Amino acid sequence: MHDLIIIGAGTAGISAYNEAIKYTQNILIINDGPWDTTCARVGCMPSKLLISSANRMHDIQTAEELALKHNAVIDTSDVMQRVHVLRERFIRATLKGVDQWDSSHKISGKAKFIDSQTIEVNGQLYLAKSFIVAVGSRPNIDKTLKQQLKEKYITSNEIFELSQLPKYLAVIGSGIIAIELAQAMQRLGVQTTMFARSQKVGALTSPILQKLAQEQFSKELNIKFKTLPDEVEIQANKIKINFTENNQTKSIEVEYVLGATGRQSNIDHLDLDQLNSTFKDIKDLPIDKETKQLANLPIFIVGDAAPDAPIQHEAAHTGKQVVHNCLNYPNVKPIPALTPLAIVFCHPEMAIVGKSFKQLEDQHVEFIRGFVSYENQGRALVLAKNSGGIEVYIDKNSGKLLGAELFCSQAEHLAHLLAWMIDADQDIHQILKKPFYHPTLEEGLRTAFKHARRQFDALSSKS
Numbered sequence: 001m002h003d004l005i006i007i008g009a010g011t012a013g014i015s016a017y018n019e020a021i022k023y024t025q026n027i028l029i030i031n032d033g034p035w036d037t038t039c040a041r042v043g044c045m046p047s048k049l050l051i052s053s054a055n056r057m058h059d060i061q062t063a064e065e066l067a068l069k070h071n072a073v074i075d076t077s078d079v080m081q082r083v084h085v086l087r088e089r090f091i092r093a094t095l096k097g098v099d100q101w102d103s104s105h106k107i108s109g110k111a112k113f114i115d116s117q118t119i120e121v122n123g124q125l126y127l128a129k130s131f132i133v134a135v136g137s138r139p140n141i142d143k144t145l146k147q148q149l150k151e152k153y154i155t156s157n158e159i160f161e162l163s164q165l166p167k168y169l170a171v172i173g174s175g176i177i178a179i180e181l182a183q184a185m186q187r188l189g190v191q192t193t194m195f196a197r198s199q200k201v202g203a204l205t206s207p208i209l210q211k212l213a214q215e216q217f218s219k220e221l222n223i224k225f226k227t228l229p230d231e232v233e234i235q236a237n238k239i240k241i242n243f244t245e246n247n248q249t250k251s252i253e254v255e256y257v258l259g260a261t262g263r264q265s266n267i268d269h270l271d272l273d274q275l276n277s278t279f280k281d282i283k284d285l286p287i288d289k290e291t292k293q294l295a296n297l298p299i300f301i302v303g304d305a306a307p308d309a310p311i312q313h314e315a316a317h318t319g320k321q322v323v324h325n326c327l328n329y330p331n332v333k334p335i336p337a338l339t340p341l342a343i344v345f346c347h348p349e350m351a352i353v354g355k356s357f358k359q360l361e362d363q364h365v366e367f368i369r370g371f372v373s374y375e376n377q378g379r380a381l382v383l384a385k386n387s388g389g390i391e392v393y394i395d396k397n398s399g400k401l402l403g404a405e406l407f408c409s410q411a412e413h414l415a416h417l418l419a420w421m422i423d424a425d426q427d428i429h430q431i432l433k434k435p436f437y438h439p440t441l442e443e444g445l446r447t448a449f450k451h452a453r454r455q456f457d458a459l460s461s462k463s
């Protein structure tokens, strides 16, 4: 009997192994498919490589905004080669660690549960006192479209394998992957049409920032809001997409359709219903949000396999921390939570820190919104990146910073500052006593906080 078996060797599973090995050698890690993680192979890293080339190209093409002229040429096979070369480097760095693990600890194969202490892999049974389930997620696939379009229907699992980019692309979905990839494609010269079933784009929940985002991205991208394809037809090497817009039937021709309609946990392949017949519907699994424990079993679910934040640093953090619940089982404790921080690498970037607007509303929290527009923000104007805005959310009673949503250039850095302020439990007066250098994008944050402070002080003087 092993002390611990980890199922899945992505970011969460690798992090769990590296922590567990400090305490016991009696462990196994099982992985189905490549050992190089979703993040390095088909996730964070190749997408950011593509986005970086796209954004640099956009800066060159819009050089006139800074009174410069430049002729730029894109060869998308060069761009994809750079994606592949650097991706290989990130993959090698991941595999270097995995290769150093004791070979008797690693098994390639698909795990399934037999009972709460037994799994089956490649026809063999393995027993453990506890399990970490870190099996990640996979892209949702529209089965009808896939059947019709075959290899011309791609997802984020296939797009980074292309050796050059198509001239015309349709993207279905307007969430995080859709906006990151659609904008990158458009900026790399691919005429991209986005079909969005709703009016929402990306992750922002603030109505004000959502509206700004919809307007901003509509300038650059052909977004068909509240419109999905009616039917698709393969014609020679092209795909004809028919859709209805303003009660009229229209069509476009593209070379590929990118499905970006969300991801689903791989947990459904683990036969969890062997443990309890009510576990058939994986959407309703009783996973404790704080301890990651499945019901009262010695099974803990982390990373994208779990229904909470499917982002890399959360997978790494929970993968590491949950090891202690496994090794100390049944003495199970809440895993220390990180301040929520999520960034979308479109441009302007989106970020949500701490509690989102929607969470605060849903939880009926009384809060003040401090807003700053970046349309006329000094530094943003200097950089010719003057669009979007930021909202900061302040508790009406304590003045504490609860959360923020950002839609502006370099939001990734501003969001970290805000996350660290929330971590430090800062209130609006403490925050406004901090230095703000001139001229910086951070000065915009100060404007948002001052806007909130005026409202906070007015409320305090009334009470």
Ligand SMILES: Cc1cc2nc3c(=O)[nH]c(=O)nc-3n(C[C@H](O)[C@H](O)[C@H](O)COP(=O)(O)OP(=O)(O)OC[C@H]3O[C@@H](n4cnc5c(N)ncnc54)[C@H](O)[C@@H]3O)c2cc1C
Pocket: 007, 008, 009, 010, 011, 012, 013, 030, 031, 032, 033, 034, 035, 037, 038, 039, 042, 043, 044, 045, 047, 048, 109, 110, 111, 112, 134, 135, 136, 137, 156, 177, 266, 269, 270, 302, 303, 304, 305, 310, 311, 312, 313, 315, 345
């Ligand atoms: C296009 C894209 C861009 C992204 N960009 C970002 C970003 O910029 N920043 C960010 O924070 N996050 C980003 N993410 C999310 C991030 O990649 C994930 O949150 C993270 O990789 C999840 O890690 P994981 O360990 O849970 O899963 P994974 O890395 O997917 O690992 C799961 C492993 O389990 C294996 N497995 C599955 N079933 C079984 C089984 N039955 N038995 C054994 N093994 C099994 C899988 O094959 C896989 O190797 C992005 C994701 C995508 C798709």
Ligand SMILES: NC(=O)c1ccc[n+]([C@@H]2O[C@H](COP(=O)([O-])OP(=O)(O)OC[C@H]3O[C@@H](n4cnc5c(N)ncnc54)[C@H](O)[C@@H]3O)[C@@H](O)[C@H]2O)c1
Pocket: 172, 173, 174, 175, 176, 177, 178, 180, 196, 197, 198, 202, 228, 260, 261, 262, 263, 309, 310, 311, 342, 343, 344, 345
């Ligand atoms: N920068 C980052 O951190 C980053 C980047 C990429 C992905 N990710 C992670 O990956 C996760 C998945 O991203 P995603 O973009 O796949 O999911 P998402 O939930 O952000 O977006 C899904 C989109 O698909 C649409 N959709 C869903 N079902 C549909 C259907 N049947 N027909 C048409 N449209 C449909 C939704 O309306 C939405 O626009 C994210 O939650 C995120 O955490 C993170």
